[in-house]
Amino acid sequence: MQDIILLTGAGKGIGEAIALDFSQKSQKNPSFNPVLILCSRTYNDIAKLAEKCRALGTQAVPIEADIADLDDIDHLIEQTTEEFGTIDCLINNAGVGRFKDLKEMTEDDFDYIMSVNMKGTFFLTQKVFSIMEKRRSGHIFFITSVAAEMAFKSSSVYSMSKFGQKGLVEALRLYGRECNVKITNVMPGAVYTPMWGEAAEELKPFMMMPEDIAGPVVDAYLQPSRTSVEEIVLRPVGGDINS
Ligand SMILES: NC(=O)c1ccc[n+]([C@@H]2O[C@H](COP(=O)([O-])OP(=O)(O)OC[C@H]3O[C@@H](n4cnc5c(N)ncnc54)[C@H](OP(=O)(O)O)[C@@H]3O)[C@@H](O)[C@H]2O)c1
Numbered sequence: 001m002q003d004i005i006l007l008t009g010a011g012k013g014i015g016e017a018i019a020l021d022f023s024q025k026s027q028k029n030p031s032f033n034p035v036l037i038l039c040s041r042t043y044n045d046i047a048k049l050a051e052k053c054r055a056l057g058t059q060a061v062p063i064e065a066d067i068a069d070l071d072d073i074d075h076l077i078e079q080t081t082e083e084f085g086t087i088d089c090l091i092n093n094a095g096v097g098r099f100k101d102l103k104e105m106t107e108d109d110f111d112y113i114m115s116v117n118m119k120g121t122f123f124l125t126q127k128v129f130s131i132m133e134k135r136r137s138g139h140i141f142f143i144t145s146v147a148a149e150m151a152f153k154s155s156s157v158y159s160m161s162k163f164g165q166k167g168l169v170e171a172l173r174l175y176g177r178e179c180n181v182k183i184t185n186v187m188p189g190a191v192y193t194p195m196w197g198e199a200a201e202e203l204k205p206f207m208m209m210p211e212d213i214a215g216p217v218v219d220a221y222l223q224p225s226r227t228s229v230e231e232i233v234l235r236p237v238g239g240d241i242n243s
Pocket residue numbers: 008009010011012013014015039040041042045065066067068092093094095096116120143144145146187188189190191192193194195196
């Protein structure tokens with residue numbers, strides 16, 4: 001049987017690592033057949049990643065979509081369900097941040113972060129959840145952050161958006177428990193990805209790597225159907241980077 005897995009923000013960083021981990025684990029376990037629907041705004045990234053997944057024997061389909069655009073969300077879901085019939089797993093990984101001092105935050109910064117992390121994540125989840133609710137089966141992951149429950153000075157709006165995502169996780173879990181849909185909140189600390197821009201190289205010794213997050217996510221998906229991994233918190237061994 002196939003598992004239809006919709007992964008947003010698949011083109012880089014943690015999302016890319018999750019796609020590769022699914023493919024590697026499927027290669028080792030012939031009864032696990034994930035079909036990866038890879039979404040981001042940059043087609044080139046997801047097309048290249050789809051090639052890598054296929055080389056590992058996993059079916060992968062790149063679909064360009066901006067989750068902040070509700071028409072793109074509809075198209076993403078329609079294309080997936082028309083081709084594969086359903087969605088077994090949604091991984092809400094797409095997320096953006098603009099990190100600067102409180103007084104430098106503009107309306108554009110605010111709207112951009114909120115449109116992706118809050119609005120896009122909410123409406124994609126709402127629509128996919130209704131498919132899972134009808135089938136009484138499914139699993140939704142949120143890659144939130146440790147910034148979903150503690151603040152850092154340079155991440156005021158990012159933290160607002162991540163606290164907000166955690167609010168959605170907790171509300172959705174109340175619905176999920178009534179219809180056998182698992183909800184997992186993944187809260188990583190600093191991970192070496194393009195999200196950190198130029199700061200990444202200097203901070204690399206104090207960070208986790210994307211595959212450190214991907215492994216536990218895929219393992220949580222592979223738990224027995226009776227068991228829900230509700231929360232995963234992962235930090236660099238030296239703790240959080242205070243920036
Ligand atoms: N890196 C960290 O330290 C860290 C720590 C905790 C939590 N997180 C969270 O983990 C998730 C992944 O972060 P990352 O570090 O891997 O980020 P990243 O390296 O910047 O990659 C983000 C991915 O999301 C895609 N994306 C961004 N906005 C999108 C949109 N509107 N629609 C569709 N795709 C979109 C990006 O591609 P395009 O720009 O081409 O669309 C990219 O493929 C985020 O939610 C982030 O908040 C990261």
